[in-house]
Amino acid sequence: MDIKTKDYPKQYRQIWEEVREAIDRVLLGDAPILGAEVERFEKELATFHEVPHAIGVGSGTAALTLAMRALDIGAGHEVITCAHTFTGVLSAILEVGATPVLVEPDPVSLLLTVEAAAAAITPRTRAVLAVHLYGHPVDATALASLCGRRNLLLLEDVAQAHGARWRGRPLGGFGAAAAMSFHPSKNLAAFGDGGAVLCRSDATAARLRVLRNLGKEDKHRFAAVAPNSKLDTLQAAILRVRLRHLEDGIERRRSHARVYQERLEGVGDLALPVEHPEARHAWHLFVVRTAHREGLRKHLAGRGIGTGLHYPIAAHRQPAIAERLGELRLPRTEELADRVLTLPLSYEHEREEIERVATEVRAFFGNR
Numbered sequence: 001m002d003i004k005t006k007d008y009p010k011q012y013r014q015i016w017e018e019v020r021e022a023i024d025r026v027l028l029g030d031a032p033i034l035g036a037e038v039e040r041f042e043k044e045l046a047t048f049h050e051v052p053h054a055i056g057v058g059s060g061t062a063a064l065t066l067a068m069r070a071l072d073i074g075a076g077h078e079v080i081t082c083a084h085t086f087t088g089v090l091s092a093i094l095e096v097g098a099t100p101v102l103v104e105p106d107p108v109s110l111l112l113t114v115e116a117a118a119a120a121i122t123p124r125t126r127a128v129l130a131v132h133l134y135g136h137p138v139d140a141t142a143l144a145s146l147c148g149r150r151n152l153l154l155l156e157d158v159a160q161a162h163g164a165r166w167r168g169r170p171l172g173g174f175g176a177a178a179a180m181s182f183h184p185s186k187n188l189a190a191f192g193d194g195g196a197v198l199c200r201s202d203a204t205a206a207r208l209r210v211l212r213n214l215g216k217e218d219k220h221r222f223a224a225v226a227p228n229s230k231l232d233t234l235q236a237a238i239l240r241v242r243l244r245h246l247e248d249g250i251e252r253r254r255s256h257a258r259v260y261q262e263r264l265e266g267v268g269d270l271a272l273p274v275e276h277p278e279a280r281h282a283w284h285l286f287v288v289r290t291a292h293r294e295g296l297r298k299h300l301a302g303r304g305i306g307t308g309l310h311y312p313i314a315a316h317r318q319p320a321i322a323e324r325l326g327e328l329r330l331p332r333t334e335e336l337a338d339r340v341l342t343l344p345l346s347y348e349h350e351r352e353e354i355e356r357v358a359t360e361v362r363a364f365f366g367n368r
């Protein structure tokens, strides 16, 4: 492919001196597990998101399961979330013994709405899990006030939305806890797996530090049965470098998104993503919808342009989930699975590459 969806070596070449300096510093001067570098990263991450605590863990999925465990969400509880989502979100809910209650997304934002969440509340509902999918914030203030009124916990999944804001505030501080992923594909990325939980409560933060570390309260005392899921020290050192470049990266993503929005408006049957006036979109993914997805994807591939699918199988139709939740009919979500197509958009792309993709999309629909 001439224009890939991601170019990891290019990402690292751009910041190589800083990354090498960080790796040298850690390997020659820090503890191999946890240590100063993890603590510094946690502080910087918390400051960036304007919350008191960040706890580094092994992955975004671990961040979800550990956050739910720290908040005592488990067997007998329902967790409301949007059906149009990454399947791992539902696996995490099932993993802690709770039941995901799936609602259809808003037809424009493709996100969880406060109306859909409110309509799905039952006496067993314990939490609402809001995923800021593709990097666009949900209406976090409305969901937080719904949860406040109905005595539910609000959880945020910020895996795709580092750097996004809702009404001027960074995501991750609107609920009881927020889960982040630093998977290499995300806006804030490690060279491998990593994740974090953000929270406001000192007690929740203290529980999370025990739960990520085999349940150990101190060196020899185990207070909980828990996994070993710490953020790697070397990843923390790399993430500190990358956090310093996150804002610039988001600005580049935003300028690329504007190119697509200007050049693809009204082209064929394309439905373009929309940024809510009160939101700052982090543009993790630029996802269009079209009834001609397979043709467009082939046309672009034939011209050396890679595309992605987020996601081609609705989560409730995945065998692992269907086995647990039974057969659900969610027509809007199912139609999205057939229509979504992700165009290349990352900060390491050049503007000319984005323009070339737009030109080829227009050519496919016969608009030159």
Ligand SMILES: *Cc1c(COP(=O)(O)O)cnc(C)c1O
Binding pocket: 059, 060, 061, 062, 086, 088, 089, 131, 133, 157, 159, 160, 180, 181, 182, 183, 193, 194, 195
């Ligand atoms: C990537 C992702 C996760 C899982 O993160 P991992 O670090 O891969 O475990 C969870 N939720 C969403 C929305 C994601 O995009």
